[in-house]
Amino acid sequence: MSKAKRRTPRRRRIDYGILTGLVGYRLRRAQAAVFGHFLDSVGEHGVTPGQFGVLILIEANPRLSQSALAEALGIERSTMVTVIDRLESRGWVARKSSKTDRRSYALALTKAGAGLLARVTPLVRRHERQFNAGLGKEEKAVLIELLERVAAAAGRS
Numbered sequence: 001m002s003k004a005k006r007r008t009p010r011r012r013r014i015d016y017g018i019l020t021g022l023v024g025y026r027l028r029r030a031q032a033a034v035f036g037h038f039l040d041s042v043g044e045h046g047v048t049p050g051q052f053g054v055l056i057l058i059e060a061n062p063r064l065s066q067s068a069l070a071e072a073l074g075i076e077r078s079t080m081v082t083v084i085d086r087l088e089s090r091g092w093v094a095r096k097s098s099k100t101d102r103r104s105y106a107l108a109l110t111k112a113g114a115g116l117l118a119r120v121t122p123l124v125r126r127h128e129r130q131f132n133a134g135l136g137k138e139e140k141a142v143l144i145e146l147l148e149r150v151a152a153a154a155g156r157s
Contacts, residue, residue, distance in 0.1 A: 023150060034131055041127035045120050046090075052124060054083055055109065055117055058093060063106035065098060074151075092116055 019025040070080035087093040092113030095105035
């Protein structure tokens with residue numbers, strides 16, 4: 001069959017049913033799009049959105065404990081241990097003995113971790129500007145407030 005006579009398959013229109021009106025579904029789709037854009041913007045540095053957030057919190061809160069970090073992020077402490085293990089293996093974070101609690105560790109960025117943040121943060125800021133370009137300053141503030149309210153209503157703020 002010649003190229004001119006070949007038919008391209010028609011895409012079937014998908015009915016999303018109730019999904020189109022579900023906030024959770026829309027949040028998940030938005031998260032996937034934002035994370036994909038983040039990885040396109042920053043991925044060459046090998047850091048994920050979650051890892052970036054952890055590194056920022058450690059930088060902003062010197063000697064933060066793993067437990068306090070897990071609580072701040074709303075994740076299980078055992079999951080936090082795995083995240084910190086990964087960051088430590090990459091040379092970005094160090095665990096140090098806590099001066100106030102012998103049973104816990106205080107977290108600190110290493111020189112490599114601080115250097116990574118210095119390189120990546122401008123890229124993350126650009127990424128934020130790009131995917132927020134369609135929102136005005138007030139709209140962005142309202143969106144952030146609404147997302148906080150959704151998280152609070154779900155008991156995860």
